[in-house]
Amino acid sequence: MTSEFNPARRALLKYGAFSTAGLALWPGHSAAAAAMTxxxxxxxxxxxxxxxPGPLERQVRENHHLVLHLDEDALLxxxxxxxxxxxxxxELGGWYDTWGFAPGATFGQWLSALARYYAITGDVATRAKVDRMVRGYAxxxxxxxxxxxxxxxxxxxxxxxxxGLLDASRLAGNDIALATLRRTTRAALPHLPPHAMPRNEAARPGEDFSQHxxxxxxxLPENQFLAFRLTGDEQHRALAxxxxxxDFxxxxxxxxxVLPGKHAYSHMNALSSAAQAYLSLDQPVYLQAARQGFAMVDAQSFATGGWGPDEHFVTPGSGKLGDSLAAEHKSFETPCGSYAHFKLTRYLLRVTRDPAYGDSMERVLYxxxxxxxxxxxxxxxxxxSDYTRxxxxxxxxxxxxCCSGTLPMIAADYRISVAFTDAQGIYVNLYVPAQLSWRQHGHAARLLIDTRYPHASAISMTVQTSAPQTFAVNLRIPAWATGxxxxxxxxxxxxxxxxxTFATLHRPWRPGDRIELDLPLHTRLQSVDAEHPDTVALLAGPLVLMRLRDGAPPAPPSRRELLSAQPxxxxxxSWRAGSGPAAVTLRPFCDIGGEGYSTYQRVDTT
Known part of the structure; x- marks a missing residue:
């Protein structure tokens, strides 16, 4: 049982500047290492x-069912x-309304989600809907x-x-998606600005939309680079x-x-364009921008991994993160923010092989x-997500x-975030019940993961191969996982x-070999920011344990009482901290329904 008050994180919050000469974005990461990616x-x-079976698979099924049964005439x-x-x-109404706030804005996201669900399931009805949506839109x-x-x-x-059209082509095999993409680009071009424009949140309805x-x-660049890779059309690379x-x-x-005051989700999303620019143009400055930007976001994140109260980044050292807990119920734009977070951490983990990005993804997931x-x-x-008291x-x-478009997409993307591969083997990133299949040295290989993590510390994995073979199984050991x-x-x-770090098991594997990893779920405390050191969240492993509210707020607990929480x-x-009438019940966010809750607790300073 420990108390987690991260001095490095506090320093980042206080000063808000990062040295380019020393790219110590995560512990143990050096400029020399950055140069040898x-x-x-x-x-x-x-x-x-x-x-x-489990909550991830349930969320996938719920969202697949939703988008599969959306009325196509209403969508079009x-x-x-x-x-x-x-x-x-x-009319679907709401934001989607023909003459409303964002007409048809989530059509492409739902098309993309359906293409991903088809890639997952091979469901004929799902592919048929993708085809009808593309033809109807075209x-x-x-x-x-x-x-x-x-x-x-x-x-x-x-x-x-x-x-959506890229995914319809590459994941669902739609035969007119790329031609429809060319027509879509020609139609949109006259209405796009000459370059990346800052978001003008002062604009009011009815003002000149040419200011955007x-x-x-x-x-835009992320998908334009991907479109160039898929089509070879130079126009997409030029647009990217x-x-x-x-300027960002x-x-x-x-x-x-340069984050403070900027719209949080869209600028986090923009960092994926920087990552894709690095992969497409081989210019390290864009990888540096993505990594530095992510580190700056991480330094002003809540214990949950969420960020951006009222959808905006805060000024380091201002105490605004902690101040927001008083009355700002719009603490984190959850499905959209999580989708952007997963994309960026997936890019950065793949490029740098730094498991800290997997730790961050895991915290946001749960x-x-x-x-x-x-x-x-x-x-x-x-x-x-609401982090007030x-x-x-x-x-x-x-x-x-907008979050009705991103939730179906991120649910599909859980799969591609679980593990990654290289020529030497597999990297296991998320410990979820799953079966992974891949080719290793030309032979079929599978890894079966059986676990109740993060509600339990034990993770069991079984290797299945078509024949004995040697390769590496790399296991992410979270930064909190001592012992x-x-x-x-x-x-x-x-x-x-x-x-x-990643722990590497490089050895000969035979069918049925069993790996047993145990990650003790130690409790620890994390303050919301340096300016509010006695406003803390309780964590066990990757889970933030939130206090259920049942009447008048209890007297502030001591740190010792919170850290003594047990399942x-x-x-x-469900966890309990303290004893007698002062005892409190705590649950992870993913296990809270209609109950009132509080993410952070003020602790007794006496």
């Missing part, structure tokens, strides 16, 4: 990871009406791009359409370069913290997005907000289990 790890395909209505075409079907495109006229979000919606109001042109947000990326690469309430059939969606889960008041142990076929393995016998998702 190995080849990126490979991703497994969606079908190569099968999730076992904004494109048809704004294009001057007949439009049967009902019939609405006109060369002049009438859809984009007087549209608040031309860049944002175009970007989502690009992503709240639009997010700075997120045109919209690289160097270059200061970050120099170590200047403490934010996995606890999101299911999207309702009428379009009400979980939007914000009077918190409840709830839905955004408007139907079909981890490892056995193979019941025997202790003399492999260094250093917190914050309730027979219910690993």
């Amino acid at each position: 190995p080849a990126p790890l490979g991703e497994l395909g969606y079908a190569q990871v099968q999730l076992g 209505r904004p494109f048809r009406l704004r294009g001057g075409l007949p439009a049967p079907g009902q 019939a609405t495109i006109d060369a002049g791009g009438r859809f984009y006229r007087n549209n608040r979000f031309p860049s944002y919606i175009y970007d989502k359409l690009v992503g 109001a709240w639009d997010e042109s700075y997120t 370069r045109r919209f690289l947000y160097d 990326f270059l200061p970050l690469a120099r170590g200047e913290n 403490n934010t997005v996995l606890g999101a309430l299911p999207i309702q059939p009428d379009g009400h969606a979980f939007y914000y 009077q918190a409840h889960k709830g839905f955004h008041p408007d139907r079909w907000p 981890a142990s490892l056995r193979v076929n019941g025997r202790h393995e003399a492999v260094p289990l250093v917190p914050g 309730v016998h027979g219910n690993a998702s």
Whole structure:
């Protein structure tokens, strides 16, 4: 049992600047190491990871069912009406409304999600819906791009359409998706700005949309680079370069913290464009920008891994993160923020092989997005995680907000975040019930993961190979996991289990070989920021344990009382701290339903 008050994190919060000469973005990471970045790890395909029963698999099924049963005429209505075409079907309403806030904005995301679910399941009905959506949308495109006229979000919606059409082609084999992408780009081009424009949140409805109001042109390069890779069309590479947000990326690469005041989700999303620019252009400055930017976000994150109270980054050293706990119920834009977080950490983990990015992804998984309430059939969606002392889960008041597009996508992407490969073997990143399949040295290999982690410390893995073969199994040892142990076929393995590293088992494997990893779920405390050292969250392993509220707030506990929390016998998702009338019940966010809760507790300083 320990108390976690990270001095390095406090220093970052206080000073808000990072030295380019010393890229110590994570413990043990040096500038020399940054200059010797190995080849990126490979991703497994969606079908190569099968999730076992549990909350991740349930969230996948819920979202697949939702998008599979969305009415196609309703989905196409904004494109048809704004294009001057007949439009049967009902308005979905909310943000999606034809003449509303963001008409048709989530169409591309739902198309992308369906293509991913088809890649996962091979479901014929899912592919048929992808085909109908692409053909239906293609019939609405006109060369002049009438859809984009007087549209608040031309860049944002175009970007989502690009992503959806790319996935329809590469994951669902749609035969007209790339031709439709070319037509979409021609139609959108006259309505895009000349370069990446800052988000103009001061713009009001009815003002000149040529200023692009709240639009997010700075997120365009990622999908444009991907489109170039898939199609070879130089126009996409030119567009990617045109919209690289160097006014944001270059200061970050120099170590200047330009985050405060910026819209959190979209600028986190923009960092994936920097990562993709590095992979596409081989310019280290963009990798540096992505890593520095992520480290600056991490330094102002809540214990849950979430960031951006009221959707904006705060000023380091201002105490605003802690101040937000008093009344700011919009603590973290959860599905959208988690989607951006997963994308960026996946890029950075693959490129740097630094397991700290996996630690961060894991914390966001269990403490934010996995606890999101299911999207309702009428379009009400979980939007914000609330970290105030009077918190409840709830839905955004408007139907079909942006988070209704990203939640189905990130649920599909759990699979491609579980593990990665290289020529020597496999890197296990997320310890979830799953079956991984890949080719190693030309032979089929599988790894079966059986665990109740993070509600329990034990993780069991079984190797299945078509024949005995030698390769590496690399296991992420979280930075908090002191005292981890490892056995193979019941025997202790003399492999260094250093917190914050990958432990490597490089050996001959035979079918049925069993790996047993134990990650003790020690309790520890983390303050919200340096200016509020006595406002703390209780963690056990990767889980933030949140106090259930049942009446008047109890007297502030001591640190010792919080750290003494233990799982309730027979219910690993519920914990108790203290004893007698002053005892409190705590649960992880993913196990909280309609109960009131508090993420942070004030501790007794006496």
